Amino acid sequence: MQLHPVVEAVTRRIRERSAPARTAYLQLIDQMIHRDRGADRMGCANVAHAFAGMPSNDKLRVVAQKAPNIGIINAYNDMLSAHVPLGRYPDLIKDEARKHGATAQVAGGVPAMCDGVTQGTPGMELSLFSRDVIAMATAVSLSHDVFDAALMLGVCDKIVPGLMIGALHFGHLPMVFVPAGPMTSGLSNSAKAKVREQAAQGQVGRAELLDAESRAYHSPGTCTFYGTANSNQMLMEAMGLHVPGTAFINPGNDLRDTLTREAARTVLGIVKGKRHTPIGRLVDERSIVNAMAALLATGGSTNHLIHWVAVARAAGITIDWDDFAQLSAVVPLLARVYPNGTADVNQFQSAGGPGYVIRELLDAGLMHEDVMTVREGGIREFTREPAEGPVWMDIGASRDTDVVRPAADPFSATGGLKLLAGNIGRSVIKVSSVPQDRHLIEAPARVFEGQQHLIDAFNAGELERDIVCVVRWQGPQANGMPELHKLTPPLAVLQGRGFRVALVTDGRMSGASGKVPAAIHVSPEAAAGGPLAKVRDGDVIRIDADAGVMQAMVPRAEWDAREPDVMPQHLQGANGIGMGRELFASFRRNALAAEEGACSWL
Incomplete structure (x- = not known):
């Protein structure tokens, strides 16, 4: 192909x-x-140290028999x-x-x-x-x-x-x-998520929630x-x-x-x-492009x-996010696995799994076939499934088209991720799990300094309206960019009550990002002076996943004149003390932006 x-x-x-x-x-x-190989290149003392703990037969093999x-x-x-x-x-x-x-x-x-x-x-x-x-x-x-x-x-x-x-x-x-x-498979992911939402509303207690979590992770x-x-x-x-x-x-x-x-x-x-x-x-x-295509297709x-x-x-x-975005425009969504579907990974495997997806992408010309792999047969070997022996067999057609589909009949013509850009910066959104009628959200912002701040506001009944929750000071330089999964249940509850809800953050939500629109990894981050630090309570924020827009609907002159807020001192202190976090201070100081891999070693 x-x-x-x-x-x-x-x-x-x-x-x-x-x-x-x-x-x-x-x-x-x-x-x-x-x-030269190590045992031949090194000094005798080095070699002796390296293999002193080996059984004598192994020592003979590696040193004398090479x-x-x-x-x-x-x-x-x-x-x-x-x-x-x-x-x-x-x-x-x-x-x-x-x-x-x-x-x-x-x-x-x-x-x-x-x-x-x-x-x-x-x-x-x-x-x-x-x-x-x-x-x-x-x-x-x-x-x-x-x-x-x-x-x-x-x-x-x-x-x-x-x-x-x-x-x-x-x-x-x-x-x-x-x-x-x-x-x-234990308790289904959907059932687990439902109990979490019930707990967020006070409908079940800690005992019921712990029981559900323990049946899911067992x-x-x-x-x-x-x-x-x-x-x-x-x-x-x-x-x-x-x-x-x-x-x-x-x-x-x-x-x-x-x-x-x-x-x-x-x-x-x-x-x-x-x-x-x-x-x-x-x-x-x-x-690398093959990996990107597989990520988007699933x-x-x-x-x-x-x-x-x-x-x-x-x-x-x-590579950068533009590369992901351009691939996402042509790589179809071939799998629905929770959170962008109800199946779990065991059902994904039973339906055809990675081998099915790789074969479909190769046959559609959406992966490179002329690549080296750890096997002599190349990437085509990875379109087959193993059995005892081991032997590898053809996967055949999808065994469950509710879980995996052919490239000719995908769940969606485009991949599961989109790039958003605007005066707030650049971010990504996982659209594969977001209902189509939630791809466009425009609502007033409420700015939070961390996820607990948002949870407290939810528990106090302050968020019962259309809202874009802006959670900042969550990037690599601010506090190491933690995942903000504690926000998923309350935001899902608000959405379930009929409100138009979205999240904008310089933090992460990862692979468990759910059905609430979440513009994440906002870059540059607020702690680095990024425009996310300019957002104020009441600013109307537009998130348009289809058009790739993340915009504060503030007049240009007013926006340009605004000074970004500075990370509060109490948050800076909290990020340096306790639980070993002080040992990571140099990582935070040297971290590149999320779009540059948040690397601390360059």
Whole structure:
């Protein structure tokens, strides 16, 4: 299938604007690739230290027999349900490596925090920057420099982007990403959301709410809604960085262990084979565009308009929100998974899953087929689904057209994300879950200094009208850009009462953004002097998702004459003290804008 002209044009512009940085990056990779292997290059004391803890047979293999040595970067902890299964993976990988005459070592662990635990708490202000900490921890782990390849074990929101950024700074190594899969379906996401709205109105108490939440989040594995964690897995498949079809196999399924062993065989196949595909060459502008297309086609997490900008930068590639917007205009919405539908990720997998979506996009010319992947068969291998053996089979037609549809008959002719621009700045909105009659909202603003300020106003009955809630001082430089999910239930309640409601914020709502229109990631942020700091109570705000407009309907002369508010001192103080937030002060000071990936390391 011929590549769609818009996909081709966006890719070309990305390649052209990235050329200097990408060329320098690839030159560095080539220098690193052509060095002697670590055990031959290093001094004897260095080598002895590196392998002192290995069983003697493994030590013999890696030193004397020059066997390949796999570094394992593990985000395991037993606090995160999604990462609990990763605790047993290193033993599987080491065993499989030995069967193929190789060795493996756990090179290091990286931190992994759960936004679901920290929502609405001070710890959430560490969340976004934990991505960069994970990237740094990955680099520290690989800095021992005795590895011929690496396996990246991680699943959730900031963990996979952090692992990607760290991995790309060791772009000379072949790498495969290893997920753990979603938990089995519990209480449906729709039923859970309904109980949350009831709780926001005082119709049910804490006991009922906790029971509903515990039935929704009940076992090892990722949460079953299509948020950032599961969007991560979709993007890994679309970039060819997984064993094909690995993303959404449940942790308790026997196939899960089989595919984990296959990951070890896959990375060893790259090391030992003639087709050397280090991750820094595999991830190029085409694979980045493929990831963007897959995100748009599935209505995935808005967080990736930040994270994948940062990931691309780590490979010497520059993308921006205009690229996403232009792709979104031609990439159709092929999946409806909660919150932009009622199905969960297990139903998505049963209906055809990532492989179905990738096949439809390839056949429609909306993804690049001429890309390298971790498998010799290229990206077409990722259009098939695995079974025990492992063997891979054709997916065939959609098994549930309420969940996934062909590109010829999509849910929507355009993707799930839109770019908004106007005198308030630039932002993004996830339209795939917003009813069409809510794509245009025009109402007076009420300005809030944080999400608790809004919740207090809701509880006091002050928001019973058409309203655009402006929540500022929530960007990377202000307080680390926390997610504002605590706002979803009260805003949904107001909308359910018939009011025209929207949210405008320089904070995040992520992949769980719901049916209320939310113009998020406003850039430049208020704390950096962005025009969001000019908005006043009563200003009429127009949000038009179809036209791509976010505008304060204030006369130009008056708007230009306004001085932006300054972040209140009490908020600045709160952002520096307690729960480890003071350790992240330099991250906040150095953070780039959301549209530039909120990177703290550039």
